[in-house]
Each structure stands twice: as C-alpha cells, then as structure tokens.
Amino acid sequence: MNKLRVISLLSVFFLAAIGAVSCSESQKTSEEEVSSEGKEDEKKEEPQKTVLFFGDSMTAGYGVDQDKAFPALVQEKIDSLGMAYKVINGGLSGETSASGLSRIDWFLEAKPDVFVLELGGNDGLRGINLSATKENLQGIIDKVQKEYPSTKILLAGMQIPPNMGEEYTADFKEIFPDLAEKNNLVLIPFLLDGVGGDPALNQPDGIHPTAEGHIIVAETVWEYLEPML
Template sequence: MVLRPALAALVVLAAAGCQDDAPTRAIDAPAPPGATATPPSRTTPDVPLAGVRADSDTVTVLFYGDSLTAGYGLARPDEDAYPALVGAQLAEAGVPVRVVNAGNSGETSAGGLGRIEWTLRQTTPDVFVLALGANDGLRGIDPEAMRDNLEGILDHVREAAPGARVVVAGMEALPNMGADYADRFRAVFPDVAEQYDAAFVPFLLDGVAGVPRLNQADGVHPTPEGQRIIARTVGETVVPLAQAEYDEAG
C-alpha cells in the first residue's frame, strides 16, 4: 500500500514522540522481572503483567507494541487504547477474553526482542498481535535487521505458545529515508506474516494518520476517537481469530 508522504511520516513519529516525555528502556535490554510492559508516565498506569493468567474458557489476547499500543497520552489507556477496545468488541461478541496490553512507549523491534521472553513467562497468549517497527523506521534501522528481530519475537511465541494465532500489523517508513528504504521497510511486514502463517493488518493507523482531529496536540498520538478507529481496523482481524479460538476450544 502506498501512502502520502505526510501520512508515512506520522506513522513512525507517533511511536517515537513519547520519548521526550516518558521513561523508556534501552532498546536492547529486556525488561526486568518486576517491570511493567508499559512504563509508568503521567498518563500511563503502572500495571504489571506478572500474575496474568486466563481461565481455561477465556481467550487471552496479547498486544505487543509501542506507544500506539500502550495508549500513550490518553487519560485512560486501560479503557481507551485500542487493545482494550478490541477486548470490548470480543466481550460484546460473547467471547470471554483477557486482554494483555504489552505496549512499551518508544519500543523498537530490538527492544521487543529483548523483552519477549520475560513477557511470555508472564502469560501465554491464545492470540498474539505484533505491532512493532515504527521506531525502527524513525531511526533508519536496516529493514533486514528489523526483519530478524520480528522473526525472533515470533520464534519465541511459537516456542512458548505453539498454538497461538498470530497477527502482524504493518508500518511505514519516513519518506526522507528514500524510496528504496521505504519499499524494503514496507515489504518486511507482509513477508513476516506470510512466513509465520499470520494474519496481516497492512497499516495500523489506517484512517487516523494525518487527520488532526484524530490525534493529540502533538499531532502524532491518536486521541480516544483515533484509537476507536484503530480498534475497528485491528478488530476486523483479531475478533474473528479470537472467536475461532474460543469456538474450537469449546
């Protein structure tokens, strides 16, 4: 999918803009056992993953991403970020669901690889949603290195939760990185999805990026209304997968 340059720029800036205002971890360091997946900030509650366990009849959906997933800048990320909204869609559809928001503001694919083992020790997903890469594009990281990191994350998921259904969300690179870089960057996500037999969401911010009323004052992080649009985009893929998981388990 080809995006207008302004939209492509917003995709990556949205995940990185929080770095000036919220604490972040070193990109290659795993989160310590007592840490949270979403670091505490002025607007992000400190809710650890430790102890998250689902009942046998509950579908666990693990969202693994950056500030877009964490709901950075929202007053109520535990209610208004898209993972919670997708969870509400599932509950409305009659699927008992436990949503785990493992979004980490400022995260890169390398950072995600660094903390995936710890995250999977805290909870075993039935559905795993991978939404990383935006910060890689901002930093101009080699798309092949990003590919290796994303594959490494999904290798860990396969090992820890062999039956988990996987969703990969695509991102875009900054246009000033050049057309060749942008094309190689964009191609990573559908390729990884195909390799791991994962469902694919082409663009996490479809309909949101570049629309002022759907973004906060920084112009890059979605408002609650913007998050609702993301939830509809992601829900179109995640809800049927989680429904199928629930039906098959029953």
C-alpha cells in the same frame, strides 16, 4: 378411650406423612440448589483465554487514557459478545524491535492464545537498518511459535513518513507482508489505516492517535482479530 387412642394414632401417622413429604420437598430443593450451584461453578470455571498485544506507544496508548487505547476498546468488543478472552496490553512507549525481542520472554509467561505483534514503527522513524528490524521481528515470532505452537499470531503492518528517503520508506513497508507470508500469519496491512496523516485524528506530534483515532484503530484491528477468536 379406644376411640381417643385411634384418633391419637391417626394424628401421629398424619404428622409423620406431612414430615416425610416436607423432607422430600426439602431434599428435592436442596438437590436442585446443588445442581444449580454446580452449573454456576462450571460457568465460573470455564477457562479464559488470553489476547496479548505486544507493541510500542501505539499499543500502550501514548497520550490518552489507558481505557481509551485500542487494546482496551477491543476488550470492550470481546466483552459485549460474551467471549471468554482477556486482553493484556504489553505496549511500551519507545519500544523498538530489538528491545521487544529482549523482553518478550517475560510476557510469554501469560501463555497467549492470540499474540498481536505491533512493533517496528520506532525502528523506521530512527532509520534503523531494515534487515535488523526484520530479523528482530522474526526472532519474536520464532519465540512465540516455539513456546506455544498453537498460538495464533496477528501481525500489525506499519508505514512511516518519507523522511528517510523513498527507497527506505518503501522497503520498510514491505517488511510486514514479507514476514506474514513467510510465517503464514494474519496481517493487518496498515494499523493506522484511516488515521495516519489526518491531523484531526492525531495528537500534535502527528504520530500518535487521539482517543477518536484509537476508536478507528480498534475497528481496523477487530476486522482481522475477530475471526481468530
């Protein structure tokens, strides 16, 4: 009887030991899962920064699907490198520097970390007074810098056909480097470099790039944008 009692007690101790080990392993696994979930949450909570493209029909991607416009192609490049940046396309067809200045406040609610300014082309095509265009663009730059002093600004230079005369065309081209120098901005000398004037890369209007043209524009923008990210 005593032997049976001893065996019974040993069995109880053995089962208790197994239970303790099992609980310990279960607790360890649970702690590891919590730790792993914590790391995942940290990754999810990593703040995403914003790149705002603010422009006219070039930025909006007139005549092509939105995902073929150069801002979307820039987003693809950003994603492929695992960068925590979200691209916002603030392009509007027909936008002038004046209308851009009037609507910039609404877009600044996006709190851009990088602001790409692509405006002025429609001003030039319409023969708008150059001083007014320059003043409007400066006004946009001032608003961005005042609201978000740490925001980096990338200015897209533009050129126009000589329809308005050689002097107007030449002076228009100088607006962008002048603004870049005055405000210490990064400048893309000519947004449509390698695309403008090439019928194979432009739509029938001879102004707006095709999907193939946007690929080249995206490469041009990326050359100057990537070091800013």
